[in-house]
Amino acid sequence: MRKINLGIIGFGNVGAGVIKILREKKALLTEKIGIEINVKKVCDKDIVSKRNVSVDKSLLTRNPKDIIDDPQIDIVVELVGGISPAKEFIVGALNKGKHVVTANKALLAQDGQELLSLADDRGKNIYFEASVGAGIPIIKSVREGLVANNFKSVYGIVNGTSNFILSQMSENNCSFNQALKQAQEKGFAEKDPTLDIEGIDSCHKLVLLTYLCFGKFVKISDVFVEGISKISAADVCYANEMDLQIKLLAIAKKEANDLEVRVHPTLIPKSSLLASVSGVFNAIYVDSDLAGDLLFYGPGAGQLSAASAVVSDIVDLTQNIKAGLFKPTLNIVQDKTIKNLRNTDDFESKYYIRFMALDKPGVLAKISGVLAKFGISIASVTQKEHCKAHAVPIVMIIHQSKERNLRQALATINRLDVIKEEAVAIRMEEI
Amino acid sequence: MRKINLGIIGFGNVGAGVIKILREKKALLTEKIGIEINVKKVCDKDIVSKRNVSVDKSLLTRNPKDIIDDPQIDIVVELVGGISPAKEFIVGALNKGKHVVTANKALLAQDGQELLSLADDRGKNIYFEASVGAGIPIIKSVREGLVANNFKSVYGIVNGTSNFILSQMSENNCSFNQALKQAQEKGFAEKDPTLDIEGIDSCHKLVLLTYLCFGKFVKISDVFVEGISKISAADVCYANEMDLQIKLLAIAKKEANDLEVRVHPTLIPKSSLLASVSGVFNAIYVDSDLAGDLLFYGPGAGQLSAASAVVSDIVDLTQNIKAGLFKPTLNIVQDKTIKNLRNTDDFESKYYIRFMALDKPGVLAKISGVLAKFGISIASVTQKEHCKAHAVPIVMIIHQSKERNLRQALATINRLDVIKEEAVAIRMEEI
Numbered sequence: 001m002r003k004i005n006l007g008i009i010g011f012g013n014v015g016a017g018v019i020k021i022l023r024e025k026k027a028l029l030t031e032k033i034g035i036e037i038n039v040k041k042v043c044d045k046d047i048v049s050k051r052n053v054s055v056d057k058s059l060l061t062r063n064p065k066d067i068i069d070d071p072q073i074d075i076v077v078e079l080v081g082g083i084s085p086a087k088e089f090i091v092g093a094l095n096k097g098k099h100v101v102t103a104n105k106a107l108l109a110q111d112g113q114e115l116l117s118l119a120d121d122r123g124k125n126i127y128f129e130a131s132v133g134a135g136i137p138i139i140k141s142v143r144e145g146l147v148a149n150n151f152k153s154v155y156g157i158v159n160g161t162s163n164f165i166l167s168q169m170s171e172n173n174c175s176f177n178q179a180l181k182q183a184q185e186k187g188f189a190e191k192d193p194t195l196d197i198e199g200i201d202s203c204h205k206l207v208l209l210t211y212l213c214f215g216k217f218v219k220i221s222d223v224f225v226e227g228i229s230k231i232s233a234a235d236v237c238y239a240n241e242m243d244l245q246i247k248l249l250a251i252a253k254k255e256a257n258d259l260e261v262r263v264h265p266t267l268i269p270k271s272s273l274l275a276s277v278s279g280v281f282n283a284i285y286v287d288s289d290l291a292g293d294l295l296f297y298g299p300g301a302g303q304l305s306a307a308s309a310v311v312s313d314i315v316d317l318t319q320n321i322k323a324g325l326f327k328p329t330l331n332i333v334q335d336k337t338i339k340n341l342r343n344t345d346d347f348e349s350k351y352y353i354r355f356m357a358l359d360k361p362g363v364l365a366k367i368s369g370v371l372a373k374f375g376i377s378i379a380s381v382t383q384k385e386h387c388k389a390h391a392v393p394i395v396m397i398i399h400q401s402k403e404r405n406l407r408q409a410l411a412t413i414n415r416l417d418v419i420k421e422e423a424v425a426i427r428m429e430e431i
Numbered sequence: 432m433r434k435i436n437l438g439i440i441g442f443g444n445v446g447a448g449v450i451k452i453l454r455e456k457k458a459l460l461t462e463k464i465g466i467e468i469n470v471k472k473v474c475d476k477d478i479v480s481k482r483n484v485s486v487d488k489s490l491l492t493r494n495p496k497d498i499i500d501d502p503q504i505d506i507v508v509e510l511v512g513g514i515s516p517a518k519e520f521i522v523g524a525l526n527k528g529k530h531v532v533t534a535n536k537a538l539l540a541q542d543g544q545e546l547l548s549l550a551d552d553r554g555k556n557i558y559f560e561a562s563v564g565a566g567i568p569i570i571k572s573v574r575e576g577l578v579a580n581n582f583k584s585v586y587g588i589v590n591g592t593s594n595f596i597l598s599q600m601s602e603n604n605c606s607f608n609q610a611l612k613q614a615q616e617k618g619f620a621e622k623d624p625t626l627d628i629e630g631i632d633s634c635h636k637l638v639l640l641t642y643l644c645f646g647k648f649v650k651i652s653d654v655f656v657e658g659i660s661k662i663s664a665a666d667v668c669y670a671n672e673m674d675l676q677i678k679l680l681a682i683a684k685k686e687a688n689d690l691e692v693r694v695h696p697t698l699i700p701k702s703s704l705l706a707s708v709s710g711v712f713n714a715i716y717v718d719s720d721l722a723g724d725l726l727f728y729g730p731g732a733g734q735l736s737a738a739s740a741v742v743s744d745i746v747d748l749t750q751n752i753k754a755g756l757f758k759p760t761l762n763i764v765q766d767k768t769i770k771n772l773r774n775t776d777d778f779e780s781k782y783y784i785r786f787m788a789l790d791k792p793g794v795l796a797k798i799s800g801v802l803a804k805f806g807i808s809i810a811s812v813t814q815k816e817h818c819k820a821h822a823v824p825i826v827m828i829i830h831q832s833k834e835r836n837l838r839q840a841l842a843t844i845n846r847l848d849v850i851k852e853e854a855v856a857i858r859m860e861e862i
Contacts, residue, residue, distance in 0.1 A: 021721060025579045032578060032762040129576070135722025137568075137576025145560070145568025147463060148456045148742040273728060276707050283726075290452060290739035291566025295714075295728035297704060308721035311579040323754035331463040 003036040004318050007067030007098075009089050010079030011044035011060075014103060014130070016051040017307030018077060018314075023053070029311075035318045041067045052303075068092040075317050077310060078102040083110060090115055094122045099321070101313040103130035103306055109204035113217040125320065127313035132158060132205045133282045135305035136298040137312065142212045142286065143331065149288035150335060151213040153253035155431055158205040160280035160300035161189045161196035162228050162248040166265075167278040169236045170245065176231055188280055198227035199248060199263040206250035210261055213252060213286065215334035218261050224344045226264040235354060235424055238384060238395050239267050244352070245275035249429065254335075258342035267352050267428040274431055285431060345404035350379070350428040353398060355413065356391040356421035359383075363418045364394065370416075374409040376401045391420035397428070434467040435749050438498030438529075440520050441510030442475035442491075445534060445561070447482040448738030449508060449745075454484070460742075466749045472498045483734075499523040506748050508741060509533040514541060521546055525553045530752070532744040534561035534737055540635035544648040556751065558744035563589060563636045564713045566736035567729040568743065573643045573717065574762065580719035581766060582644040584684035586862055589636040591711035591731035592620045592627035593659050593679040597696075598709040600667045601676065607662055619711055629658035630679060630694040637681035641692055644683060644717065646765035649692050655775045657695040666785060666855055669815060669826050670698050675783070676706035680860065685766075689773035698783050698859045705862055716862060776835035781810070781859040784829060786844065787822040787852035790814075794849045795825065801847075805840040807832045822851035828859070 006022075008015050022029070022037055030036055039059065047060040067073055068089065076093035078100060080086045086107050093100050100119070102108070108115065108128055119126045129139045133156075142151075157163050161183055168179035180197065183189035195201045203223045211217050228248050239246055244267040252261045268275050273295050277283040282300030287293050299305045357363045368378060377399045384393040398406075410423045437453075439446050453460070453468055461467055470490065478491040498504055499520065507524035509531060511517045517538050524531050531550070533539070539546065539559055550557045560570045564587075573582075588594050592614055599610035611628070614620035626632045634654045642648050659679050670677055675698040683692045699706050704726050708714040713731030718724050730736045788794045799809060808830045815824040829837075841854045 021579050028581075028764055029579060031764045135577070135719075136725060137572045140576045141568045141572060144747065145571045145743050146566070146739065147746045148452050148460060148739055150459075271707075273704065273707050276702075276704050288566075288739075290735040290742075292730040292733065292736050294567060295726070297728070298725035299723040302723065304721040305723050308577065308579055308719075311721075312576050315578045316575065320754075323751075333459055333462045 001030070001034065001036050002322065003038050004075065004321060005038050005040040005073045006075050006077060006314065007041045007043070007070065007073040008039060008077045008079065009043045009064050009067055010081065011042050011047070011051065012079060013303045014306045014310065015042070015044070015079040016053045017303040018079070018310050019055060020053040021304065021307050021311050029315065033315055033318055035322060037314060037318060040073055041070065043067050064089055068096055073098060074321055075099045075101060075314060077314070078104060079310070081106070083107050087111060087115070090126070091118065094118050094124050097122065097124065099124050099317045100126045101310055101317065102126065102128050103310060104128070105131040105201070105204040105208060109207035109220055112208065112211065125317060127316060128208070129313050130306045130309035132208050133284055133296065134299060134301050135308040136282060136284070136296050137309070138284050138296045139212060140312070141296060146288055146291055147331070149290045152287040152289065153251070154209050154213050154284065154286045155274060155429070156202070156205065156209060156250040156282070156284040157247055157274060157277050158250050158282050158284065158300065159196050159202045159248060160282055161193065162202070163277065163282070164188050164280045165197065166228060166231070166246050166248060169231065169233060170240060171278070173233060173237060175233045176229060197229050199225040202248060202250040202263045206252060206261060206263055209250065209284065210252040210259070211332060214254070214259060214338060215332045216259065216338060218341060222261065222341055224262040224264065224347070228265050231265055232424070234393065235352070235426065238354065238393070239352060242397070243270045244268065244428070245270050246426070247274060251429070254338060255342060257337060257339040259338045259340070260342045260347055262347065265426055267426050268431050272431045345402070347403040348400050349403065350400055351398045351406060352426045352428055353396045354424040355394045355396070355419060357394055358418045358420065359392045360418070366416055366418060367394070367413055370412045371398065371409050374405040376405055376409055432461070432465065432467050433753065434469050435506065435752060436469050436471040436504045437506050437508055437745065438472045438474070438501065438504040439470060439508045439510065440474045440495050440498055441512070442473050442478070442482065443510060444734045445737045445741065446473070446475070446510040447484045448734035449510070449741050450486060451484040452735065452738050452742050460746065464746055464749055466753060468745060468749060471504055472501065474498050495520055499527055504529060505752055506530045506532060506745060508745065509535060510741070511535070512537070514538050518542060518546070521557070522549065525549050525555050528553065528555065530555050530748045531557045532741055532748065533557065533559050534741060535559070536562040536632070536635040536639060540638035540651055543639065543642065556748060558747060559639070560744050561737045561740035563639050564715055564727065564729065565731050565733060566739040567713060567715070567727050568740070569715050569727045570643060571743070572727060577719055577722055578762070580721045583718040583720065584682070585640050585644050585715065585717045586705060586860070587633070587636065587640060587681040587713070587715040588678055588705060588708050589681050589713050589715065589731065590627050590633045590679060591713060592624065593633070594708065594713070595619045595711045596628065597659060597662070597677055597679060600662065600664060601671060602709070604664060604668060606664045607660060628660050630656040633679060633681045633694045637683060637692060637694055640681065640715065641683040641690070642763060645685070645690060645769060646763045647690065647769060649772060653692065653772055655693040655695065655778070659696050662696055663855070665824065666783070666857065669785065669824070670783060673828070674701045675699065675859070676701050677857070678705060682860070685769060686773060688768060688770040690769045690771070691773045691778060693778065696857055698857050699862050703862045776833070778834040779831050780834065781831055782829045782837060783857045783859055784827045784841070785855040786825045786827070786850060788825055789849045789851065790823045791849070797847055797849060798825070798844055801843045802829065802840050805836040807836060807840055
């Protein structure tokens with residue numbers, strides 16, 4: 001039986017999972033694919049610490065060149081993460097004529113275009129199923145299962161940590177900090193949670209989803225990103241009363257000839273399937289022109305879940321190698337109806353807005369006067385509590401408005417002497 | 432550029448959809464796959480009626496042999512449906528060395544094993560993505576995306592008609608017949624809706640999902656099937672009050688070394704994602720050992736949705752043909768831990784039970800006495816209304832019980848003189 005040799009760079013959690021699966025499922029995989037997948041070398045800076053899988057010492061190395069320069073290795077699995085030296089490993093592997101499997105969303109979001117184009121030039125593939133939604137086969141589904149489709153929009157809950165925190169806040173009516181602490185205690189959040197809670201990880205995944213659905217690599221800096229750290233228990237509670245659920249959504253959508261790409265806390269109707277995605281789970285919703293509205297749901301992280309996706313990429317590559325077939329990476333074609341990336345100022349959205357105002361006659365008139373001046377139309381208003389001594393929350397839902405107008409209106413309102421705190425504005429989506 | 436020739440047998444709704452997509456997305460597909468897909472012949476008994484896509488007369492034929500015997504045709508797309516002559520067309524195509532794409536769940540559920548084994552012998556593939564969940568890429572996901580996974584269970588809402596009816600009953604509190612009438616008016620149900628509402632279509636799809644997840648082709652007659660036509664508005668309403676949603680589920684699950692395969696109305700917690708799948712939508716939930724709990728959701732029917740799946744199969748085949756690669760059909764391997772197909776009598780389940788009993792002292796004692804005799808333990812009891820003149824509904828939830836015991840207990844209870852109607856029993860699942 002033909003044997004295909006793997007080199008794995010990065011013997012961390014996911015790397016150990018890949019080795020575990022390849023070992024425990026060896027018989028199953030061999031029977032399915034008719035090829036033996038052989039882990040020839042495993043490289044890590046740390047080859048001493050115990051993992052939950054043991055590897056023969058002779059396979060372990062601290063030198064990535066032992067993998068990249070080995071002519072017998074067909075596929076390099078990069079699981080180091082981060083930009084450098086992961087990028088050098090991938091470039092090196094491609095230049096040495098190897099296929100690459102990676103889960104590195106940060107690197108692909110930053111340099112994906114360059115790396116995929118290098119892979120094309122070299123007649124090799126970079127597969128990266130594990131980089132979005134871990135074991136959920138979203139990339140294969142979009143790329144192959146929906147091959148004939150054009151996409152109108154993609155909405156993703158793609159960061160389990162943020163979704164856990166927002167779910168906790170909503171279910172237990174606790175503060176952001178309390179929920180974050182729980183996430184950290186359960187091992188769902190890092191000690192420094194910035195990447196997750198500030199939407200950066202979601203942004204990386206959105207860049208990849210945008211590429212897959214629209215064939216366009218947007219720059220990380222072109223994505224509008226707002227995290228969840230400023231979400232208050234009060235707003236979650238008021239939203240709840242209006243049958244709205246708050247989610248950190250990664251959104252790419254076509255509006256006329258523009259493409260909007262944005263990550264932000266979003267209020268969606270509780271009746272929406274995405275609203276029911278709670279805890280550390282992920283879900284990606286796509287609106288396609290032929291197959292319709294689809295949702296893919298599953299755990300967004302976890303050793304075996306991510307490793308399951310890495311192994312499926314490896315298996316796909318073994319089939320390509322066996323056939324001597326080169327599929328240009330991903331067969332992604334740019335949607336030619338997209339002319340521009342829409343400027344943040346021109347986004348249009350419904351909004352939930354909370355003002356903290358003095359409870360006296362004429363306040364609502366002042367606020368709504370300013371909104372009217374900026375062409376913003378109010379869908380509903382609720383004054384939440386009544387208490388003469390303090391400012392009271394006034395919650396408004398406003399109709400579809402331009403971001404630019406809303407910002408200007410809020411800046412004006414925030415300066416009114418009856419307003420006691422900066423207004424909170426949360427975007428809404430009908431999904 | 433290489434050209435691959437298709438013959439399409441069956442110029443109905445889906446067939447017309449496939450032609451429409453291949454025409455309207457020609458540039459996109461050619462750019463993605465580097466191969467021209469050419470519809471060389473289209474066969475149907477009726478080549479006169481207008482469809483929503485026009486086909487050059489020279490391509491149309493009434494004679495399937497014009498396709499099956501044409502050596503230039505590489506792929507035969509069978510969209511006739513039903514057993515005969517669809518089976519003869521597929522067998523003929525395979526014997527003439529052609530790959531086959533079909534959406535024919537009824538045929539594959541009955542003769543899939545024979546046809547897939549013939550395809551293997553001939554070194555050809557039968558692809559059938561459109562046969563379950565239309566455009567949802569569930570088959571590719573299980574087969575390729577989750578290639579290293581073993582499965583514990585699969586739960587599917589795979590019949591849009593039934594799901595529409597149950598959703599209507601639940602949302603509008605109407606009767607089965609009223610909901611069926613609405614489904615028929617909207618074109619979601621056939622004039623003779625038997626296949627859909629009696630669970631037969633779901634059973635066909637379950638046979639295919641079971642094959643995909645467990646590598647075992649179960650016989651249609653070995654699947655326990657119960658439809659939705661006896662579900663009453665009252666039970667839907669009582670279930671609702673208990674935060675339960677009723678769904679027609681197709682279930683395959685491993686219990687120890689047994690495999691259970693069954694289709695029946697099922698009460699599930701409203702908090703479950705499957706409970707939120709309403710209307711004509713489909714969803715398939717799989718519990719996998721590596722990637723975890725996954726859900727795939729989308730429209731379960733529709734011309735372009737089904738055709739989207741057919742086209743993805745065609746594209747996959749063009750890649751195989753281009754590479755001269757034969758992938759043994761589906762690479763499905765039997766789960767060797769499964770020893771038996773579990774007998775219906777040995778199914779275990781929680782149950783919702785409704786008795787219609789006289790409202791007098793001792794009734795509950797009699798009922799619970801019989802249940803206790805058969806080892807059935809009660810989780811909760813509610814007497815729904817109080818009305819001396821008539822029988823009153825008593826709703827019970829019982830703990831996990833063997834089907835055999837429950838049937839015997841209910842038969843005994845139904846014979847009690849205080850019982851005025853046959854007891855209603857609906858299985859429950861915790862998903």
